[in-house]
Amino acid sequence: MRSFFTRRRTPAAAESSAVVVATDREPLTPAQLADLEVAWAELRQAVQESGVTSFHACTRDGSRWQDDPVSVRAMADTIRRTQKYTAEGIPDGPTR
DSSP: OHHHHHOOOOHHHHHHTOOOOOOOOOOOOHHHHHHHHHHHHHHHHHHHHHTOOOOOOOOSSSOOGGGOHHHHHHHHHHHHHHHHHHHHOOTTOOOO
């Protein structure tokens, strides 16, 4: 086991596991900007309803989740579900 953790990585192995970083995106169209504003309104409402005071989010590829309406809505949904399950308990969860 010790040899597994102490062995050195070959350059080829290091390259194959490189993290992909998002490049600059094209500017959003007016329709996309409007959709993004609606998504942010949904997120603000979810935050207000749940009483969340702060949160942190990031993406795996380094892109900005704040600029993607789908990601913003996913955050709103996550906050709503977390608040719901906290208040009601997890449905059909294991009993302890």
